[in-house]
Amino acid sequence: MLTEKKHDLCHHIILIGFMGTGKSTVGQRLAEYLQAPFIDLDHEVVYRDGRTIPELFEQEGEGYFRDLESKTLMSCLQSDVPCIMSTGGGAVLRSENCEVMIQKGFVVQLTAELETIVARVAGDSNRPLLQGNASERVQQLMDARAGRYGFAHCQIATDQCDVERIINSILEAYDAYCCATKAAE
Ligand code: S3P
DSSP: OOOOOOOOOOSEEEEEOSTTSSHHHHHHHHHHHHTOOEEEHHHHHHHHHSSOHHHHHHHHOHHHHHHHHHHHHHHHHTOSSOOEEEOOTTGGGSHHHHHHHHHHEEEEEEEOOHHHHHHHHTTOTTOGGGOSOHHHHHHHHHHHTTTTTTTSSEEEEOSSOOHHHHHHHHHHHHHHHHHHHHHHO
16 A cells, blocks of 8 residues: 655656566556656657667667657656656666766666566567567676666666555665755755
8 A cells, every 4th residue: 555645846857677577557646646747768769760770779779769769858857747657678778878867867767577578568569679588688688787886876686576666666766765865965
């Protein structure tokens, strides 16, 4: 059950993590609970370009998608209205993206074990980087991205937890972060 405690949203809360760690589901639910604007970075990229992610990868290549992803991230985080944002799993691949996320918000890494991720993403045709043998692709990409998500303010495992417990953990860490930033002012 979600706590009754009141939370003042004074910073963006940005969810990062590998594909299939629950960023969109948790972000949406967290935004509803806090009655805050929700931005799903992948949806925003698709909305701005007008093509789906598989179409962008196929027609323009990954570099084009990454440029659009960076531009969209930067412009969304310029807003003074705090929001909940879920990012795509590869948004951490550019260091400038990581810098802006950590400067502008409270960054939460959602994690999950390989088996959990494979079970969640298997058969999903909307993720171009996981086409083919999903288990092999997830393993390769997890190895290639080792350490990329470690800059987050906190890490929360999503394997066995339900969404409400994950949200309570995020808010507990967020409140501690707000107290620490206020004390440092
Ligand atoms: C990607 C993750 C996807 C999406 C794109 C690339 C990645 O988002 O941005 O397919 O490189 O990890 P999700 O993490 O929401 O699946």
